[in-house]
Amino acid sequence: MKTPANAACASSVTAASNSGEGVVEKKMINSELWHACAGPLVNLPAAGTHVVYFPQGHSEQVAASMKKDVDGQIPNYPNLPSKLLCLLHNVTLHADPETDEVYAQMTLLPVLSNMHCALRVLSNQTKLLEFDKDALLRSDIGLKSNKPQTEFFCKTLTASDTSTHGGFSVPRRAAEKIFPPLDFSMQPPAQELVARDLHDNVWTFRHIYRGQPKRHLLTTGWSLFVSGKRLFAGDSVLFIRDEKQQLLLGIRRANRQPTNLSSSVLSSDSMHIGILAAAAHAAANNSPFTVFYNPRASPSEFVVPLAKYYKAVYSNQISLGMRFRMMFETEESGTRRYMGTITGISDLDPVRWNNSQWRNLQVGWDESTAGERRNRVSIWEIEPVTAPFFLCPPPFFRSKHPRQPGMPGTRCAI
Amino acid sequence: MKTPANAACASSVTAASNSGEGVVEKKMINSELWHACAGPLVNLPAAGTHVVYFPQGHSEQVAASMKKDVDGQIPNYPNLPSKLLCLLHNVTLHADPETDEVYAQMTLLPVLSNMHCALRVLSNQTKLLEFDKDALLRSDIGLKSNKPQTEFFCKTLTASDTSTHGGFSVPRRAAEKIFPPLDFSMQPPAQELVARDLHDNVWTFRHIYRGQPKRHLLTTGWSLFVSGKRLFAGDSVLFIRDEKQQLLLGIRRANRQPTNLSSSVLSSDSMHIGILAAAAHAAANNSPFTVFYNPRASPSEFVVPLAKYYKAVYSNQISLGMRFRMMFETEESGTRRYMGTITGISDLDPVRWNNSQWRNLQVGWDESTAGERRNRVSIWEIEPVTAPFFLCPPPFFRSKHPRQPGMPGTRCAI
């Protein structure tokens, strides 16, 4: 196998019994690192739980990663409802070996043949079938529950960081929080850092504390990392330290146009039809089907935990003019809430996906300056601000975990 | 847009009215260059003609480009026959902007609702529906007909060609045939070459004739090309000169494992189902559908000109033990024929694709040394050697164009 010359990059997982060429080695992706790369808002449902699958949202993700709108030629699948109640049989984390893009593979098993009706019944609270309604309401929605908020930092690369002229300037706090402490009796203090990426490749850097004024720098090894990962100014790099005190690092690319070309393999239409047909076939036969969820390709969370969906539909009384808050990701991988108002309730695609609830809320945002926020959201994405009773934030959505310091979220404006 | 530093690469097609970001600029791919990159055996059917589409072969191509076998979970589409007679509405040439992989986009319009029956009738010669049987038989199969065999050369890159230590050693014949003549009064004779690739990017090279003994070399600019295209020893580069005396260049990568990762967008199953469902939907509605044909990803020519198909089925009396010849591509982009024997006739997949004719001939080859030739072919791929009448080659398949010099094909062994 040919690889570009890259001396500092070596796989630490050596296939003990590499029996044949066709065998794709199964690597276990580090979950913490995967989530760090995916961002603070991404929360995968757990295997073994029930989820609601939205083919419409799935189709949206494919359209986004191909940068091509559905052109309306996609046929209807009369037997495919707009949502499918499924048992999430399996979740596997992946990362593209070329781009390091993170994605998850989920195996879904439809549990009822006519889910559209079932879910309507469910949302009307008349009957919950085999599910325990109270249990669903009691259950933790699990915001951040599987992210023990390990030591973590993320920096957007500057022009200097990515130029061939020098190394990487480490933010002071980051170096002190994440890196092993330097021996300050040395002149200058320096050490060798060893970090692994999502593919378990090892990258080594010289970490040195020098300059006037003093600062932390990564020098030797850094440029190999930049060229190896094809990083540019605006992309981000992140370091975390896992429970074994091992250093892990990942990247997040700036929003560039979908790299996924126009796909020379399959036509856009075939892809969209494939999604629908695969789901329809699985639903008709009660057989499992597989989807890929690509959290950074589009904000299309098309596999929603049943508890989250049900709580939102059960609890939130939606009305025109209603105020709500919603989480967004900040530049430096934090979260903050923005306030908005519901300006309309309508199907996104009334013809093909009637009454689907997928992004059926039209919204306006208080701070228009930030500009590019979505003008359509789904009910389970928002936290209603119930007027006139002032709940901030609603106890329902209060996370069990301490709020990020410095986050302006605790101040609520009406 | 970010691009790796690559000074010698610049697009010459400037969008005259680049109205907006989402607009994908339509570039006209040079047909000669595309065919040179695709190889001597690739011959696309012409737009406006009738073709036979094999969903089974299409599925095979997808499996090959994903390096994953169909796992048998793909449902049957009872309404989708194993072959579909279509009008080829449109053919567009493309090249992957990242890898330069060539592929063709075809829009197919099914012309009969129950093609399986129709084609069976057709092959039984009882009725030809609206087609003129004699016209089909008379028509030129068109081997190489759209390739006016322009000045062309192709070289597999050596370790020296791709190392950073030096430039590119140009085969003497190639330089004399393709490049503009040097001014040999100079000491040493040298010139600047300008060549365009499939994307109309301009590459410039210093072409110099020096050394002892004298030889043609490309020096300055060459290493940028190698790194820009990510070429390695074993890959090939080819130059052609078009009718306007302009120099064009392309690449052909060595057979490496399918770069198309495991596709983080769509599951393998969804892709296969998508192919079938798209074709089935198009056939049921008499609406067009789109396929991508990727000639170098797999030898799966799943869109066959009707005339070619019909001639093969009508003319070739297939029997066990029958001798035949078949064209293969040689290392240096030439062609040669290999002899073989039919050892079996059976469906490749009797369950899902019964009686499909797709690669239903099991074959053995005379020269087993070359090893990795396919053990299953379709009837329209072979030239029968009718015994005891010795035809060499059968006049039926004799190309109108002069055979390549130095090709050993005219000598026939029984």
Add this chain to the structure above:
DNA sequence: TTGTAGGCGAGTCGCCGACAA
């Protein structure tokens, strides 16, 4: 606290024949 730039050394790139296959 940290982004950028000038200064410079060491190392690679890349142009040149020689030589042999």
Add this chain to the structure above:
DNA sequence: TTGTCGGCGACTCGCCTACAA
């Protein structure tokens, strides 16, 4: 005829500090 190598410039890479934002 052409693939590889030793020789050797020249130039980029990359480590350092200075200086400002």
